[in-house]
Amino acid sequence: MTSVLVANRGEIALRIIRACHDLGMRAVAVYSDVDRDALHVRAADAAYPIGRAAPKESYLNAARLIEVAKRAGCDAVHPGYGFLAENADFAQAVAAADLVFIGPPATVQRLLGEKTAARRVASEAGVPLAEGTEPLRDVAAARAAAKRMGYPVLLKPAAGGGGKGMRAVADESEFAAAWRGATGEAMTAFGAPALYVERLVPHARHIEMQILGDARGEVVWLGERDCSIQRRHQKLVEESPAPTVDDELRGRLGVAAVKVAKAVRYTNAGTVEFLVDGDGRFYFLEVNTRLQVEHPVTEMVTGLDLVTLQLRIAGGEPLPFAQGDIVRRGAAIECRVTAEDSFGGFLPAGGIVALVREPAGPGVRVDSALFAGMTVPSEYDPLLAKVIAHGRDRAEAVARMRRALDEMRVAGVPTALPFLRYAMGEPDFLAGQYDTDYVPTHWPPAERGDLPDGAAAAGALAAVLAVRSRTERRAATPTDTAWARAAREDGLR
């Protein structure tokens, strides 16, 4: 394996390109019309256009990606996360084109990709599950099932994960509307409307276990991540170790994850997700058959490079270590800086990034595709950058994260930074006392703390200068013609 097509965009494309370069491999990027200027295009050794901005016409166009891989002389394809990463047909087509697919093969993806099938695998492997149904298309049958297991319940798309199309339903009166919304979103996101109903485990923590498997059938677990801090069932903060998981529970989760993986002869990197309730009982949720967004958290704690390991395993190498060789040191946290308005219900917003400063310093890592002047496209996921902090213990990791977020600036688009900064100083988070209800129960805060006097004065001064400088620049550039005025007045009528 010498040359890899990176079938993705944004920070993860850059992450994979870096891994290729670390191993002395060539990295080939692809880009849609709106990504021509993106960082991953510039970092790669070669780059090919693949179509229009809409994902279906570019990053989801399997045939086009394989054609580019062949034309560019690649011998492997890394799908990243999202897009085609968990599409078994794509994995199969890549292999059929004599290219190495960097991830679990199509057969494994099929066994685990359909969520209710994955639940059967886990159940047969002796791993506990939350009560749930088979995929359903009929609202009446689903409502009856929900009534049988008792509210609250979750509606989940059978075809996919990542929180898309997932709805919590508190009682029967909300059921019809939630079903409509969830089937619609499942259809948009996965092209399949079928949902299944699962009993909602209240105050659950979302804990996932990273695994790696090789072609010999060896599977190891690397450690857990707590991903409970979410909005719209999508993660904002992840950390390892999970504050509520002790060595004993960690070991049991690891063994359960390896059992599920071995049952399907899992190879390459993957994540087994569990819900853990207040009493330390855990329930299998699903397997993500790909690299996770939050993989750096595990990398910081274990000192391993998961993406180069993915490349080596896909190239046929055995795992270079055994379960007993894996050492976890300290604690790591990841914050996702998304282009979402913290004060506006986390609504995503596009725009032009006017200025960027990324944090640095001891224990801080930034995986980002941000640059000043970039237009944040509205067609894709709003993730801009991931800030990861590592420390000897959780307190040091949190302190470094707080410092890193204070250093970071992104001007021009609203971001999740205000929320992330708040969480890093919020008592419940500091105490490790949080669950999947954290965001709605803690944000926005009842009171926004006042700036200290000096900071308020400085802010006011600069704000005045900002307004004046903008007004002067406008006055200096005569763009207002009689025609423009007439057109504007027309528009007002």
Add this chain to the structure above:
Amino acid sequence: MRYEVTLDERLVRVELTPDGRFTIDDRAVAAEVREIVRGWLWSVTLDGESHEVTLLGHDPMRVDVNGTEVRVAVVDERAARARGGAPRAGSGRVEIRAPMPGLLKAIHVKEGDAVAKDAPLATLEAMKMENELRAPAAGRVTKIGASAGTKVEGGSVLVVIASE
């Protein structure tokens, strides 16, 4: 020139004197202001303290001061006088705009409807998600700016509310 600057809830009066000095709340201050990135980033030393201010966005105006994001309104004294004194908060015309381009899936209100704060007004599909746009204040719907099922540009007005 005198200005009234509101940072979140806090009011600060700023004066720029013709000889290039500043007063804050009528007190002369020893401030040095450096514009580091034109129009976006300022370093301010004030009574020995070092502050950094980044303009984050214009509409609504947001700035970052030393790692804290605040909403800002700047009114010069002539405008303040013309408006008749204290700024009017929370009443009048409120426009709900599309925060990004997308497909307007549904409008949940019609002209004349009374809406409560946080009532759902419209559903916009963008960035692979359905986003619920909610009323920022209670009031009455005076205008619907787009119809369900159409693509809308970022910034286009979807609903106008006369707030109470």
